[in-house]
Amino acid sequence: MKKIKVLQNITSVGVVAVIRADNADDAYAMSVACIEGGLNNIEVTFTTPGAEVAIKRLVAEYGGRAVIGAGTVLDPLTARIAILAGSEFVVSPSFEEDTAKMCNLYGIPYMPGCMTLNEMKEALKLGVDVLKLFPGSAFGPDYVKAVKGPMPHVNIMPTGGVDLNNMEKWINNGCIAVGIGGNLTAPAKEGRYDQITELAAQYVAKFKEIKGL
DSSP states (O other), rough: OOHHHHHHHHHHHHHHEOOOOSSSSHHHHHHHHHHHHTOEEEEEEEEEETTHHHHOOOOHHHHHOOOOEOOOOSEEEEEHHHHHHTTTTTSSSSHHHHHHHHHHTTTOEEEBBSSSSSHHHHHHHHHHOOEEESSSSTTHHHHHHHHHOOOOOOOOBBSSOOOOTTTTHHHHTTTTTTTEEEEHHHHGGGTTOOOOOHHHHHHHHHHHHHHOO
């Protein structure tokens, strides 16, 4: 049931904040700024040193308000570390069969990066619920519309190249949600976490507007 609730939160909010930081403290601060703005799907990437520390802290302090997951998970060992830290979903830039099996074993949604229809098909065979289109900027919203022709049942979430200006086209072309990284978290470089909160609120509001909620 927890897996269903996690997927429902991702699709109802429609936005996942991709947190890539220089250390665990910065990742925590960026995540909190997003949560304060109502963006409560948080993906802490494992390119962040001490990512599991940030995840564990966020789950302990905001687990009741947000869904905390792990990103840039390249192998099953990292997936297990993320799950032990409390991650409620796992995202990868590419599809990896053993990572899918690890996540399925513990009932954790696995969202791997897929580009071709064949990659998507193989991921679906192993129980993947949401396919991450990465990098989204290399394909564009029209690619999603084309994929949904022969495979209308796939759930696609693009990451990379999504912003407030083109978000509507991504969603209207069939994406269930979008992942936002640098376009959301850039103000952290100047310590302007308040601006991250404002941007987070704008992305959440934009999704509601697109969906007529």
